[in-house]
Amino acid sequence: MKIDGIIRGWYEKNRRDLPWRNTGDPYRIWLSEVILQQTRVSQGLDYYLEFTRAFPDVVSLARASEDEVLKKWQGLGYYSRARNLHEAARHVVDRLQGQLPGTYQGLLELKGVGTYTASAIASICFGEPRAVVDGNVSRVISRLFGVEEPVNSTTGGKIIASLADELLDRQDPGTHNQAMMEFGALLCLPVSPDCDACPLKDHCVAWRTGRVEFFPVKIPKQKPVNRWIYYFILRCQGETIITKRGRDDIWPSLYQFPVVESAESIGAEEIIGRLNGALLPGAAGVTIHRISDPIKHQLTHRTIHARFIHVDLGLWPRPLPSGWIKISMDRLDDFPVARLINRYMEVAKF
Numbered sequence: 001m002k003i004d005g006i007i008r009g010w011y012e013k014n015r016r017d018l019p020w021r022n023t024g025d026p027y028r029i030w031l032s033e034v035i036l037q038q039t040r041v042s043q044g045l046d047y048y049l050e051f052t053r054a055f056p057d058v059v060s061l062a063r064a065s066e067d068e069v070l071k072k073w074q075g076l077g078y079y080s081r082a083r084n085l086h087e088a089a090r091h092v093v094d095r096l097q098g099q100l101p102g103t104y105q106g107l108l109e110l111k112g113v114g115t116y117t118a119s120a121i122a123s124i125c126f127g128e129p130r131a132v133v134d135g136n137v138s139r140v141i142s143r144l145f146g147v148e149e150p151v152n153s154t155t156g157g158k159i160i161a162s163l164a165d166e167l168l169d170r171q172d173p174g175t176h177n178q179a180m181m182e183f184g185a186l187l188c189l190p191v192s193p194d195c196d197a198c199p200l201k202d203h204c205v206a207w208r209t210g211r212v213e214f215f216p217v218k219i220p221k222q223k224p225v226n227r228w229i230y231y232f233i234l235r236c237q238g239e240t241i242i243t244k245r246g247r248d249d250i251w252p253s254l255y256q257f258p259v260v261e262s263a264e265s266i267g268a269e270e271i272i273g274r275l276n277g278a279l280l281p282g283a284a285g286v287t288i289h290r291i292s293d294p295i296k297h298q299l300t301h302r303t304i305h306a307r308f309i310h311v312d313l314g315l316w317p318r319p320l321p322s323g324w325i326k327i328s329m330d331r332l333d334d335f336p337v338a339r340l341i342n343r344y345m346e347v348a349k350f
């Protein structure tokens with residue numbers, strides 16, 4: 001039997017029953033593919049269910065505000081995915097009469113839709129013969145064929161894409177693609193793949209040559225950059241201050257408490273100095289009543305070291321510094337924030 005047939009047979013017996021496998025609705029497939037990028041199925045599943053409850057179709061997503069969409073996305077990370085999804089939904093409703101494009105090329109025109117997502121939607125929903133290559137597929141192919149080029153290099157990526165295309169079942173590309181991804185997600189794992197149980201081991205170069213752990217070859221990632229962020233939770237008469245982050249940095253468009261950022265760690269005394277100097281010059285009645293321990297939060301390219309400083313004020317400064325938004329403490333939960341802040345708010349319980 002050919003490799004694609006073996007993988008297909010394995011898939012029929014081992015596939016997980018996931019909600020996006022029971023629909024041909026391109027909106028829902030699109031949503032699932034975007035949510036599952038960089039996210040494990042176990043984590044993405046709840047988000048998918050919550051998203052489809054809140055925004056059951058492209059029109060409801062397009063009509064939602066950006067804050068509503070980001071709030072639903074809160075905790076998933078890579079927030080540009082949510083913003084692009086939202087922008088693309090608005091484009092579909094405003095320009096395409098609410099219909100997602102029915103071809104790979106048309107889908108590529110949508111904001112945030114790259115070759116991976118377009119291939120997935122076009123093959124699963126429209127039967128277009130486009131091979132999907134995600135991290136799972138790339139690992140499976142690199143091991144099966146013993147690809148020595150780094151899979152995250154341009155040349156390596158082209159080799160993997162070409163082999164994926166050769167393997168593709170052109171009669172049923174949607175099922176084939178899902179089978180390939182599932183095979184990588186459940187059996188041909190990054191660490192300790194279950195080669196003994198693998199129906200492909202006789203075809204697998206990595207297994208036959210005893211080099212399973214060697215593949216996939218990758219160019220090492222850059223070391224993450226350290227950033228120290230000090231959040232000031234200012235409180236006065238049941239109110240607090242939030243600000244909105246810019247669009248060109250980590251956590252774009254999310255809300256946060258006023259911050260001081262630093263390229264290195266600073267001590268408590270300097271934190272207080274910065275509060276008085278940079279955030280509240282000349283303010284009266286300032287009482288710092290708690291400084292949290294440092295909290296480490298890992299992002300793909302950055303290591304964040306955060307501290308939260310709880311400050312009570314006698315009066316708000318007048319006028320408020322530009323960009324500050326004064327809200328009642330009990331409305332904090334209405335605003336989308338980074339997972340780091342959300343987790344702290346849950347633990348600190350305020």
Ligand code: SF4
Binds near residue numbers: 187
């Ligand atoms: S034999 Fe092992 S490395 Fe090769 S495809 Fe199967 S699970 Fe992956």
